[in-house]
Amino acid sequence: MMMVSMITRRLKKGKTYEDFRKAWYHTIGFGMDSDTPPKPPLGHLYTVVNAFDPQEIIVIGFGPEISEESLKAVLNIDVKDRLDNPLDDVIEPEIGRSFGVLVSEDDFSPEGELEYQNPSVSGVKTDIKELKGLLSLVKTEIEVASAKRDRAKKKHVEDYSM
Numbered sequence: 320m321m322m323v324s325m326i327t328r329r330l331k332k333g334k335t336y337e338d339f340r341k342a343w344y345h346t347i348g349f350g351m352d353s354d355t356p357p358k359p360p361l362g363h364l365y366t367v368v369n370a371f372d373p374q375e376i377i378v379i380g381f382g383p384e385i386s387e388e389s390l391k392a393v394l395n396i397d398v399k400d401r402l403d404n405p406l407d408d409v410i411e412p413e414i415g416r417s418f419g420v421l422v423s424e425d426d427f428s429p430e431g432e433l434e435y436q437n438p439s440v441s442g443v444k445t446d447i448k449e450l451k452g453l454l455s456l457v458k459t460e461i462e463v464a465s466a467k468r469d470r471a472k473k474k475h476v477e478d479y480s481m
Contacts, residue, residue, distance in 0.1 A: 320420050320440060320449065322382035322457050327415030330374045334409050339376055340366075342409045376410075381421065387456060394464035405472075418461050420453050 330339055348362065362381075369375035422445050423438035438445040 320422060320445060320453055323419050323421045324378075324380045324382065325415075325417040326378045326380075327417075328376050328378075328406070329411040329413065330376065331409060331411055336368055336373075336376065338409050339406070342406050343378075387460065394460060416461075418457055420450060420457060422447070422450065 328339070330336070345364075364378050364380040367377040367379065369377065421440055424440050425436065427433065438447070
C-alpha cells in the first residue's frame with residue numbers, strides 16, 4: 320500500500336495559478352525512478368483548480384510503498400524544498416492537509432456490468448490487516464516532518480528578522 324496526500328491551499332487575493340506554480344514547483348526530485356512505473360505514478364503530483372472556487376488549489380500526490388525509511392526520505396525532501404521555496408507570498412496561511420493510505424484502485428471505465436473485485440493496488444491484493452499499522456506509521460511520520468518543518472521555518476524567520 321502507498322501513501323496519498325491531498326493538500327488544499329487558497330491563493331491570496333490578486334494571485335494566480337501561475338504565481339502559485341512558479342513558487343510551488345519542486346526543485347528536487349523524490350528519487351523514485353523505476354524501470355516499470357507503477358500505477359498511479361509515484362512521485363507524480365496532480366494539481367487541481369477547483370471549478371467552483373478557482374482560488375482553491377488542490378495537489379494530490381501518490382507516495383512510495385509505505386515504510387518508515389521511504390516516508391522519511393520523501394518527507395525530508397519535501398520539507399527542504401518548501402523551506403527553500405516558500406509559498407507565503409502566494410497562498411493564505413491556512414492549508415488543508417489530508418494524508419492517507421491508498422487501499423484500492425478500481426477501474427470503472429468499461430461499459431456494462433462489473434463484477435465485485437477485492438481491493439488491490441497495481442494488481443497487488445490489499446491486506447486490510449496491515450492498514451491500522453500503516454495508518455499509524457503515516458500519521459507519525461507526517462507529524463514528525465511537520466514539526467521539523469515548523470521548527471526550521473520559525474528559526475529561518477527569526478534569523479532573518481534580527
